[in-house]
Amino acid sequence: GENVEQHPSTLSVQEGDSAVIKCTYSDSASNYFPWYKQELGKRPQLIIDIRSNVGEKKDQRIAVTLNKTAKHFSLHITETQPEDSAVYFCASITGGFKTIFGAGTRLFVKA
């Protein structure tokens, strides 16, 4: 079945450093790849997304890259701040709008 693998499960960085989270998906029909930030007990918040016809997208300190051939996509956060600390989920969505989430990455940004 469809699967999304996400690494690492935990990431600790110093404030100001960059953080990179990587995901791999299995369903070649996936065409939309959102990234969510979730704080404890809250709903997931969309932070950036990328469609399958694009290789890279950037929004201020956040960027996402997609390699369709390898079925890899990555989240890059630069100049990290303590308020970036949260759990981040990647996801892939097929044409049928079914969303498969990665296992999540718990990011700690140390001041």
Place this chain on the structure above:
Amino acid sequence: GAVVSQHPSRVICKSGTSVKIECRSLDFQATTMFWYRQFPKQSLMLMATSNEGSKATYEQGVEKDKFLINHASLTLSTLTVTSAHPEDSSFYICSAREPARGNEQFFGPGTRLTVL
């Protein structure tokens, strides 16, 4: 725009009772809604896809007779956990898709269910 609400936000019930959770799209019509379950420190697991006016599509391993889903209108989907047991305690989150916005899903705030 694109606001999704859920009610209740928290519920505590006794084992064996049924609990209904509502998911509403407040400012758009949602042809498709999704129900997820999230256990502590785990990811969101899709339970079922709910389409207005038709039967829900359940993911493998999700019992349709235990988790009843009704999508009676374009703005409301309900999830009923029947004969709840402690192992059903979890964070239940719905999301809704607005066709005009493509693939993006809008999440409700979630419902924390605790079964004693």
